[in-house]
Amino acid sequence: MEVAPGPEVLGQRVAALVVEALRPAAAGGPAKPLGLATGRTMEPVYGALVEQLQALPSVERQGLLAGWSSFNLDEYVGLGPEDLESFAASMERCLGAPLGLAPGQLRLPDGLAPHPEREARHYGQAIAAAGGLGLQLLGLGNNGHVGFNEPPCPPEAPTRCLELDPATRRQNAGLFAAGLAAVPRRAITVGLAEILAAETVVLVVSGESKAEILRRSLEEPPQPQLPASWLQRHPRLKVMVDGAAASRLGCVRI
Numbered sequence: 100m101e102v103a104p105g106p107e108v109l110g111q112r113v114a115a116l117v118v119e120a121l122r123p124a125a126a127g128g129p130a131k132p133l134g135l136a137t138g139r140t141m142e143p144v145y146g147a148l149v150e151q152l153q154a155l156p157s158v159e160r161q162g163l164l165a166g167w168s169s170f171n172l173d174e175y176v177g178l179g180p181e182d183l184e185s186f187a188a189s190m191e192r193c194l195g196a197p198l199g200l201a202p203g204q205l206r207l208p209d210g211l212a213p214h215p216e217r218e219a220r221h222y223g224q225a226i227a228a229a230g231g232l233g234l235q236l237l238g239l240g241n242n243g244h245v246g247f248n249e250p251p252c253p254p255e256a257p258t259r260c261l262e263l264d265p266a267t268r269r270q271n272a273g274l275f276a277a278g279l280a281a282v283p284r285r286a287i288t289v290g291l292a293e294i295l296a297a298e299t300v301v302l303v304v305s306g307e308s309k310a311e312i313l314r315r316s317l318e319e320p321p322q323p324q325l326p327a328s329w330l331q332r333h334p335r336l337k338v339m340v341d342g343a344a345a346s347r348l349g350c351v352r353i
């Protein structure tokens with residue numbers, strides 16, 4: 100567990116981990132694809148990531164960017180890259196455009212696919228074909244979801260299309276210009292199965308409003324009603340939080 104004073108420093112520390120994960124594996128093989136998240140928590144992370152990569156000597160930066168391969172966690176069904184509120188548009192704004200990444204490098208489920216269930220299956224197959232995920236970044240939903248794995252969710256849930264929890268639609272309504280009515284009812288998400296199979300999982304949480312759900316996710320026994328609680332079983336889970344999010348954790352002195 101690492102506690103940063105605030106979201107900006109937290110973002111810088113998480114970004115530094117991503118830069119390291121972009122370097123080819125010590126064993127000589129290419130690093131496994133990154134698993135990326137969207138949401139407010141990730142904005143300072145991606146801002147810092149762009150800054151850190153741009154500060155590198157250009158040959159080194161180009162080498163790292165040439166090897167970039169990532170799979171985002173989720174996308175709303177019915178939204179595509181042209182929709183401002185889609186995760187595809189958000190990733191393009193935060194990383195794709197500033198870093199000059201090709202669409203094939205920064206992959207997301209296609210929210211406009213005519214058969215979302217089939218798209219989810221193909222997306223899961225693409226992750227498997229890439230050898231699984233390396234470093235997986237995760238935010239935390241107010242109801243304990245990770246990606247869009249809504250409660251109740253068993254640890255073996257695969258990549259799939261599902262109905263969003265009303266609490267999640269309310270949580271994300273502020274990100275839609277037209278409010279709650281515009282928030283799609285379904286989404287495609289990478290499953291807990293693929294998340295738990297990632298080499299390293301980094302759970303990033305900031306702000307007082309997440310303190311209680313973070314405490315429950317880390318301190319209550321793993322259970323379907325708290326999807327993030329299954330992360331306790333991951334052998335390489337790194338919890339990176341700010342002081343406000345950590346304020347209810349019994350194990351942390353601030």
Ligand code: GLP
Binds near residue numbers: 238
């Ligand atoms: C969203 C996304 C997650 C995100 C989480 C937290 O609904 N599906 O991938 O990590 O909820 O969002 P935020 O960081 O905006 O609080």
